[in-house]
Every structure is written in C-alpha cells, then in structure tokens.
Amino acid sequence: MAYRIALNFEDGATRFIDCNAGETVLDAAFRQKVNLPMDCSDGVCGTCKCRCEAGAYDLGDDYIDEALTADEAGEGLVLTCQMQVSSDCVIAVPVPASACKVRPAEYGGTVTHVDLVSDGTIILNLRPDDPAALAFLPGQYVNLTVPGTGETRSYSFSSKPGADEASFLIRNVPGGRMSEWLTTRAEPGARMTFVGPQGSFFLRDVDRPTVLLAGGTGLAPILSMLEVLADEADEVDQPIHLIYGVSRDGDIVETDRIAALAARLPTMSWEVCVSDPQSAQPLKGHVTDFLTDEHLNAGECDIYLCGPPPMVEAVRVFLRERGVDPRHFHYEKFAPTETAITAVAA
Ligand code: FES
Numbered sequence: 001m002a003y004r005i006a007l008n009f010e011d012g013a014t015r016f017i018d019c020n021a022g023e024t025v026l027d028a029a030f031r032q033k034v035n036l037p038m039d040c041s042d043g044v045c046g047t048c049k050c051r052c053e054a055g056a057y058d059l060g061d062d063y064i065d066e067a068l069t070a071d072e073a074g075e076g077l078v079l080t081c082q083m084q085v086s087s088d089c090v091i092a093v094p095v096p097a098s099a100c101k102v103r104p105a106e107y108g109g110t111v112t113h114v115d116l117v118s119d120g121t122i123i124l125n126l127r128p129d130d131p132a133a134l135a136f137l138p139g140q141y142v143n144l145t146v147p148g149t150g151e152t153r154s155y156s157f158s159s160k161p162g163a164d165e166a167s168f169l170i171r172n173v174p175g176g177r178m179s180e181w182l183t184t185r186a187e188p189g190a191r192m193t194f195v196g197p198q199g200s201f202f203l204r205d206v207d208r209p210t211v212l213l214a215g216g217t218g219l220a221p222i223l224s225m226l227e228v229l230a231d232e233a234d235e236v237d238q239p240i241h242l243i244y245g246v247s248r249d250g251d252i253v254e255t256d257r258i259a260a261l262a263a264r265l266p267t268m269s270w271e272v273c274v275s276d277p278q279s280a281q282p283l284k285g286h287v288t289d290f291l292t293d294e295h296l297n298a299g300e301c302d303i304y305l306c307g308p309p310p311m312v313e314a315v316r317v318f319l320r321e322r323g324v325d326p327r328h329f330h331y332e333k334f335a336p337t338e339t340a341i342t343a344v345a346a
Pocket of ligand 1: 037038039040041042043044045046047048049067079080081082
C-alpha cells in the first residue's frame with residue numbers, strides 16, 4: 001500500500017511523493033529524486049529533522065535522544081530516516097525546495113469557463129491537461145502566466161484537489177495584466193500555463209473548533225478547504241465557522257456554493273458581513289465585529305484567515321486586545337495589486 005506525502009518546503013513550494021508501507025520517508029523521497037536533508041540515515045545525527053503537519057506515522061525506537069528528544073517528538077517533529085507512515089501525510093521541510101533538488105512543477109490547462117461575476121471578481125475554470133498529476137493541498141496557490149506575456153500572478157485554487165477542473169476566484173484589478181486578459185480576451189478553449197503548488201496556507205487536521213475568515217477573493221482558498229471538509233463530513237466533529245467579509249454588497253459572490261457546502265457539512269455555520277454602512281445585508285461591519293467568545297473558545301481554536309493586509313492586521317490586533325492566543329493561526333495576505341501572496345502560520 002502506498003501513501004501520498006506532501007513535502008512542503010521552507011519557501012512554500014510543495015512536492016508530492018508516494019511512500020510505501022514499511023518504507024521510510026527519506027528512502028521514498030530519494031527513490032523519487034528528492035534529496036531531503038540527511039547525514040547518518042540511522043537516527044543519530046538529527047539532520048533529517050522535519051515537522052509532520054498532518055497524518056499518522058511511526059518513528060520506531062531505533063533513534064537516539066540527541067537526534068530527537070521526547071518533547072520534540074511530542075510536538076510533531078520527526079526524523080524522516082526513521083519515519084514510516086500509515087496514512088497520507090504533510091511534512092514541513094525546513095529548507096528551500098532548491099536545496100533538495102526539487103524544481104517547480106509546470107502544468108498546462110484549457111480555459112473552460114470565465115465569468116465576471118461582479119465588478120470586482122472573476123471566476124476562472126481550467127481543465128488541466130493531466131488532472132491526476134495536479135496535486136496540491138487545499139488552500140494552496142499556483143502562479144499563472146498571463147497568456148502572451150512572461151508575467152505571472154498568484155492565485156489560490158477555489159476547487160478541491162483532484163477535481164476534474166481547477167477553479168479560481170480572481171480579483172478584477174483595474175489595469176492589471178491578468179484582469180485585462182481575463183475580461184477582454186479569455187474564452188473557452190484558450191490555453192494557460194501555471195507553476196506550483198505553493199504556500200503554507202493549507203488545511204491541517206481539524207482537531208478543535210475552527211474559524212475561517214475570508215476577505216473578498218480571499219474566499220478562494222477557504223472554499224477549497226470547505227470542499228475537502230464537506231467530502232469528509234462524517235469525520236468532522238468540530239464546529240467550523242466561516243465569516244466572509246466584503247466591502248460592498250456587489251462584492252458578495254459564491255454564496256450558493258457556500259450554502260451547498262454548509263448543507264453537506266453539519267458542523268458548519270457561516271455568515272456574510274459587509275463593511276459599507278449602506279449595505280442591504282443584515283450584518284454590517286468587519287469580520288472582527290462578528291467574532292464571538294464562542295467562536296474563539298478561549299483560544300482553544302484554529303483560525304484560518306485569508307484577506308488583504310489591513311484585514312489580517314485588524315484580526316491580529318483584535319486577538320491581541322482580546323487576549324486570545326489561538327492554538328494555531330494560519331493567515332495569508334494578498335496585496336491590493338496583482339502581486340504575490342504571503343502565507344504565514346503562527
Ligand atoms: Fe541522521 Fe536521520 S539522517 S538522524
């Protein structure tokens with residue numbers, strides 16, 4: 001039996017490998033030409049130390065304390081030269097991908113649908129040339145090339161891994177190269193290329209109440225996470241609460257899809273808020289206005305936040321002022337222009 005291992009490198013690049021039952025992660029990586037950090041290969045030096053972010057595994061008892069202490073093991077640190085997995089896993093590798101001879105994967109796809117669903121939002125669907133080869137973690141992004149240019153833009157998948165079509169929720173930026181191409185020239189059948197996956201903003205195991213905060217098109221990676229959670233609804237026994245915030249009523253998109261996800265995921269609740277005081281929506285304000293003590297659960301919660309930098313900062317300040325230190329706080333910022341994405345886990 002083989003399991004899927006996502007190796008998430010320090011620079012956010014991610015490479016998927018297969019690992020057979022009884023095989024160490026280090027051996028599996030080498031077999032697939034990924035040179036993970038190592039020295040002794042025998043549980044002595046600690047050079048291969050990584051962090052397991054999700055999944056089940058066994059480290060055996062053939063390594064020494066100088067290589068990995070009991071406290072480190074208890075925190076999820078692992079020695080890949082000893083680690084044998086018993087489920088799919090996500091492993092954070094504390095070096096850049098290039099240090100392990102991992103090059104970014106390139107993909108091609110065909111546009112199947114492009115739609116300006118609001119003044120500020122474009123939905124793009126692509127059919128990858130080889131859907132089975134396109135692996136990513138829910139929440140991650142890729143760098144799409146603007147056709148006819150050498151320029152790339154970073155966009156998170158709003159679709160789940162393994163879907164026949166990859167979808168994206170793209171902010172329509174006036175004067176932006178990608179926005180201009182999508183709104184004036186893109187049509188079904190057009191070819192696009194992209195590189196990735198990328199980013200440390202991805203869904204981990206849901207072990208405690210989870211709060212999802214989405215600002216504008218920051219909804220995209222959250223939708224991808226919810227798609228996966230809805231597929232696994234039988235195993236999700238923790239409350240999942242989404243607060244989706246936008247500036248104006250016209251910016252609200254994908255609510256039918258959110259409602260359909262909530263119908264499949266019994267522990268999920270959600271609300272939309274609009275910061276425009278003239279909004280016709282019942283909830284007027286910012287996402288922090290609707291974050292309650294119940295959601296925050298005295299800090300025993302995981303928070304995933306994707307939005308523009310001011311929103312990320314507002315949530316950080318809100319948590320600090322409320323004295324709430326969430327167990328995990330994963331956030332991703334996207335800049336107001338068509339530029340890069342920054343993902344952080346704390
Ligand atoms: Fe030395 Fe794993 S390579 S402990």
